[in-house]
Amino acid sequence: MNIDLSRRGFLKLAGAGVVATSLGSMGFGEAEAQELALIRPYKLATLNETRNTCPYCSVACGIIMYTKGDVHQGQADLIHVEGDVDHPTNRGTLCPKGAALKDFVTADTRLTEPKIRRPGSDRFEPITWEDALDKIARAMKDDRDENLVQFNEAGVPVNRWTTTGFLAASATTNETAWATFKVVKAMGIAGFDNQARV
Numbered sequence: 001m002n003i004d005l006s007r008r009g010f011l012k013l014a015g016a017g018v019v020a021t022s023l024g025s026m027g028f029g030e031a032e033a034q035e036l037a038l039i040r041p042y043k044l045a046t047l048n049e050t051r052n053t054c055p056y057c058s059v060a061c062g063i064i065m066y067t068k069g070d071v072h073q074g075q076a077d078l079i080h081v082e083g084d085v086d087h088p089t090n091r092g093t094l095c096p097k098g099a100a101l102k103d104f105v106t107a108d109t110r111l112t113e114p115k116i117r118r119p120g121s122d123r124f125e126p127i128t129w130e131d132a133l134d135k136i137a138r139a140m141k142d143d144r145d146e147n148l149v150q151f152n153e154a155g156v157p158v159n160r161w162t163t164t165g166f167l168a169a170s171a172t173t174n175e176t177a178w179a180t181f182k183v184v185k186a187m188g189i190a191g192f193d194n195q196a197r198v
């Protein structure tokens with residue numbers, strides 16, 4: 001008989017099995033049945049599981065986010081965050097910062113939309129992602145057209161762009177990091193860093 005059992009399901013079943021077997025081996029057959037009937041249903045069983053990466057540091061630990069509601073409509077409540085046991089980096093462990101991620105995600109002060117401080121203004125105001133990306137692209141193009149250094153004094157092609165810098169995220173996948181590096185360097189940007197300085 002084939003049983004489709006996830007690792008989590010297996011651990012849950014194995015845990016219940018240990019309780020039952022222990023009681024059974026001591027001759028508490030009825031107690032065993034009652035114990036199993038009283039085992040609290042696994043509290044995360046009905047929630048959605050979403051795999052993600054801890055955003056804090058360059059270790060980039062894998063996490064599982066448990067939500068209730070429709071995640072695709074952005075109407076889900078985050079109930080619990082834990083380390084991903086199947087992730088090769090952390091194997092289910094999290095440091096104290098990662099373990100407190102739920103509070104980070106649900107904090108009132110969390111920035112959830114792009115903002116702009118317009119020339120002469122002393123405050124930031126919301127802007128759509130579409131407008132923010134258009135503005136960034138326009139500013140980069142104009143600055144590069146004006147300041148790209150194509151040749152050094154000896155006439156050697158260098159294609160250096162030193163008047164714009166790029167700050168990338170370190171807590172990302174290798175693939176995203178690779179693509180980011182290629183794009184930034186292809187444009188000639190010399191000032192390239194991220195929060196982990198790796």
Ligand code: SF4
Pocket residue numbers: 054055056057058059060061090093094095096097098099171
């Ligand atoms: S859980 Fe801790 S070590 Fe892992 S990525 Fe997050 S901050 Fe870094």
